[in-house]
Amino acid sequence: MTMSDGHGSLAARPAREATTGVNTGRRRGRRGEQPVVPDTQFTSYYGKPIINGPVWKSPDIPAYLFLGGLAGGSSLLAAGAQLTGRGRLAAVTKVGAFGAITLSLGALVHDLGRPARFLNMLRVFKPTSPMNMGSWLLAGYGPLAGGAAASAVTGKLPKAGAAATAGAALTGPAVAAYTAALVSDTAVPAWHDGHRELPYVFVGSGAAGAAGLGLLGARQGEESPARNLALFGTALELAAFKRMEKRLGMVAEPYRAGRAGLLVRAGETLAAAGAAGSVLGRRSRVARLLSGAALLAGSACTKWGVFEAGLTSAEDPKYTVVPQRERLLRQNHAGGGEAQRGNPAVPQSG
Amino acid sequence: MTTAREATDPAAESGYTDHPPRMGFFTDTTVCIGCKACEVACKEWNAVPADGLDLTGMSYDNTVGLGANTWRHVAFIEQRKPLAAQDPGLHHDTDVLAMAEHGSATQPPEAGMTPTTPGSGDDFRWLMASDVCKHCTHAACLDVCPTGSLFRTEFGTVVVQEDICNGCGYCIPACPYGVIDQRPDDGRAWKCTLCYDRLGEGMEPACAKACPTDSIQFGPLDELRERAQQRVRQLHEAGVGEARLYGDDPDDGVGGDGAFFLLLDEPEVYGFPPDPVVTTRDLPSMWRHVGAAAATLLAGAAAAFLGAGKGR
Ligand code: SF4
Ligand code: SF4
Numbered sequence: 001m002t003m004s005d006g007h008g009s010l011a012a013r014p015a016r017e018a019t020t021g022v023n024t025g026r027r028r029g030r031r032g033e034q035p036v037v038p039d040t041q042f043t044s045y046y047g048k049p050i051i052n053g054p055v056w057k058s059p060d061i062p063a064y065l066f067l068g069g070l071a072g073g074s075s076l077l078a079a080g081a082q083l084t085g086r087g088r089l090a091a092v093t094k095v096g097a098f099g100a101i102t103l104s105l106g107a108l109v110h111d112l113g114r115p116a117r118f119l120n121m122l123r124v125f126k127p128t129s130p131m132n133m134g135s136w137l138l139a140g141y142g143p144l145a146g147g148a149a150a151s152a153v154t155g156k157l158p159k160a161g162a163a164a165t166a167g168a169a170l171t172g173p174a175v176a177a178y179t180a181a182l183v184s185d186t187a188v189p190a191w192h193d194g195h196r197e198l199p200y201v202f203v204g205s206g207a208a209g210a211a212g213l214g215l216l217g218a219r220q221g222e223e224s225p226a227r228n229l230a231l232f233g234t235a236l237e238l239a240a241f242k243r244m245e246k247r248l249g250m251v252a253e254p255y256r257a258g259r260a261g262l263l264v265r266a267g268e269t270l271a272a273a274g275a276a277g278s279v280l281g282r283r284s285r286v287a288r289l290l291s292g293a294a295l296l297a298g299s300a301c302t303k304w305g306v307f308e309a310g311l312t313s314a315e316d317p318k319y320t321v322v323p324q325r326e327r328l329l330r331q332n333h334a335g336g337g338e339a340q341r342g343n344p345a346v347p348q349s350g
Numbered sequence: 351m352t353t354a355r356e357a358t359d360p361a362a363e364s365g366y367t368d369h370p371p372r373m374g375f376f377t378d379t380t381v382c383i384g385c386k387a388c389e390v391a392c393k394e395w396n397a398v399p400a401d402g403l404d405l406t407g408m409s410y411d412n413t414v415g416l417g418a419n420t421w422r423h424v425a426f427i428e429q430r431k432p433l434a435a436q437d438p439g440l441h442h443d444t445d446v447l448a449m450a451e452h453g454s455a456t457q458p459p460e461a462g463m464t465p466t467t468p469g470s471g472d473d474f475r476w477l478m479a480s481d482v483c484k485h486c487t488h489a490a491c492l493d494v495c496p497t498g499s500l501f502r503t504e505f506g507t508v509v510v511q512e513d514i515c516n517g518c519g520y521c522i523p524a525c526p527y528g529v530i531d532q533r534p535d536d537g538r539a540w541k542c543t544l545c546y547d548r549l550g551e552g553m554e555p556a557c558a559k560a561c562p563t564d565s566i567q568f569g570p571l572d573e574l575r576e577r578a579q580q581r582v583r584q585l586h587e588a589g590v591g592e593a594r595l596y597g598d599d600p601d602d603g604v605g606g607d608g609a610f611f612l613l614l615d616e617p618e619v620y621g622f623p624p625d626p627v628v629t630t631r632d633l634p635s636m637w638r639h640v641g642a643a644a645a646t647l648l649a650g651a652a653a654a655f656l657g658a659g660k661g662r
Contacts, residue, residue: 045620046408197639
């Protein structure tokens with residue numbers, strides 16, 4: 001017996017031929033047909049979301065995003081500080097990187113529906129899954145950061161410690177950046193559509209956070225690389241964010257509205273204040289500490305804001321429907337072709 | 351525009367060599383009567399837990415949408431549009447009172463008539479549609495699953511292995527249709543399996559079996575696509591100009607759905623995305639930008655130290 005038995009020919013199933021919806025009788029033309037709604041007008045099914053929003057919990061996942069960036073940036077500061085003989089800065093950032101990545105991993109595992117099955121992440125190697133790639137990356141980076149920190153704290157095995165520090169510095173940038181692909185590789189409009197700029201926002205924010213840690217922990221006189229990194233990270237983050245909002249149009253709304261908007265604004269303000277304070281107050285220890293704290297808090301707020309904006313954009317069907325409608329409209333104009341159907345040959349973004 | 355290409359064979363792409371034809375659903379919403387037999391049959395067969403009773407006020411839809419505990423969902427849409435009016439075959443010149451005098455002695459040719467006159471009230475139509483996992487050709491849920499829990503079957507369908515899923519939740523926002531979801535008490539992700547267990551036994555899925563009007567048709571996807579084209583042609587000839595297929599096109603953003611639909615209005619009216627695209631289509635670009643951003647960070651950090659000079 002084949003699978004299609006019992007679903008036979010058309011003639012055998014008259015019900016399939018019922019012309020439901022056909023008005024064979026008198027047509028009622030009294031009301032005058034309303035013009036068809038313009039294609040960009042937004043309709044939905046009772047205002048329900050089209051996609052199922054992320055079930056990722058706050059603060060687990062925002063913390064995971066923030067701590068990953070902090071760890072990656074700190075490993076870079078650590079390596080540079082070690083090379084240039086800034087001992088205290090190196091030690092603080094090494095310990096900070098390991099602490100951050102440990103907490104980050106903890107947050108991720110805590111967020112799992114089945115934490116005991118965490119290691120299933122490593123049962124395959126799957127480049128189409130940023131979470132899988134991230135797990136492998138953390139499996140490599142974690143021990144390196146741990147080795148660097150252990151050697152710095154105990155003073156034992158300095159050669160191995162230096163090698164681990166170098167390894168962590170080389171993998172650290174990827175740790176700070178890959179979480180952007182992680183959130184972008186979803187159907188969440190504010191995340192997916194921002195996939196070109198989010199990696200820069202994330203590394204910028206990570207650098208600023210790490211610089212904040214450096215400013216807090218450095219010995220007086222050691223801190224100028226941290227200050228430079230704060231300027232670089234903040235400038236990169238703010239510029240990339242601006243660019244993203246400009247390109248996204250209405251899909252960027254959630255980044256500026258409500259709770260998410262508040263967090264994003266707080267993140268930007270704290271980062272700018274921290275970076276400025278570290279420069280202007282360079283002679284004052286208090287200003288340095290305050291700036292460091294502001295940078296750290298700013299980095300956390302930015303990641304949190306991006307996370308919340310994603311949730312908002314998933315919740316409201318307009319962010320899913322309107323851009324897709326506009327894309328279809330553009331294609332129909334461009335192709336002069338048949339309406340109603342998408343054409344993947346025209347990429348929505350690159 | 352792309353030229354029509356060989357339809358992707360997802361099972362073959364996943365490494366099956368000698369595999370059965372790709373199986374799927376064709377859901378013809380024009381004959382759906384909203385009985386929800388599919389919802390019930392699915393719950394029964396798959397032992398899907400109850401998810402409470404909620405009166406939503408959304409017409410007859412108290413199920414709201416697909417999720418971990420709803421693998422078939424019947425949507426109800428009430429519209430001020432003409433067209434649902436079928437010609438009941440009444441003869442308005444018939445004297446119903448005279449007929450009523452016949453009492454139960456109505457002559458056989460007249461039987462089946464009702465004494466009610468069809469009102470000429472406002473335009474109204476009721477759309478019903480049974481939604482389900484699309485078993486995409488390019489399935490985002492499957493692509494992003496970090497554990498390999500989601501896999502492609504030999505029938506070309508997409509199934510979660512519940513003994514492997516660790517509840518990371520990645521598949522949930524990845525699906526462009528809002529199909530798969532997490533069971534909060536259980537932590538894992540669940541969705542329609544296209545009755546993988548029944549298919550293996552040569553049986554059709556429970557929902558298709560239960561559907562009394564054949565609104566849900568199950569079979570080899572090629573055959574279904576052909577039949578659907580024919581059905582649309584038939585409806586167009588009958589004057590139903592807005593009949594259209596949704597998800598049947600192998601050139602769409604997900605490479606075509608294994609479960610596709612015949613609709614009478616725009617997809618978003620039914621809660622479908624109008625132009626879904628598998629998120630992983632942009633993944634190469636994402637990785638490129640991630641790589642460039644990581645390099646930028648590395649360069650920025652190097653510059654931070656070079657700019658600081660030695661010792662300060
Ligand atoms: S509809 Fe969603 S859950 Fe179903 S196969 Fe496609 S991506 Fe996966
Ligand atoms: S929740 Fe389960 S099925 Fe979904 S992506 Fe994670 S491991 Fe895969």
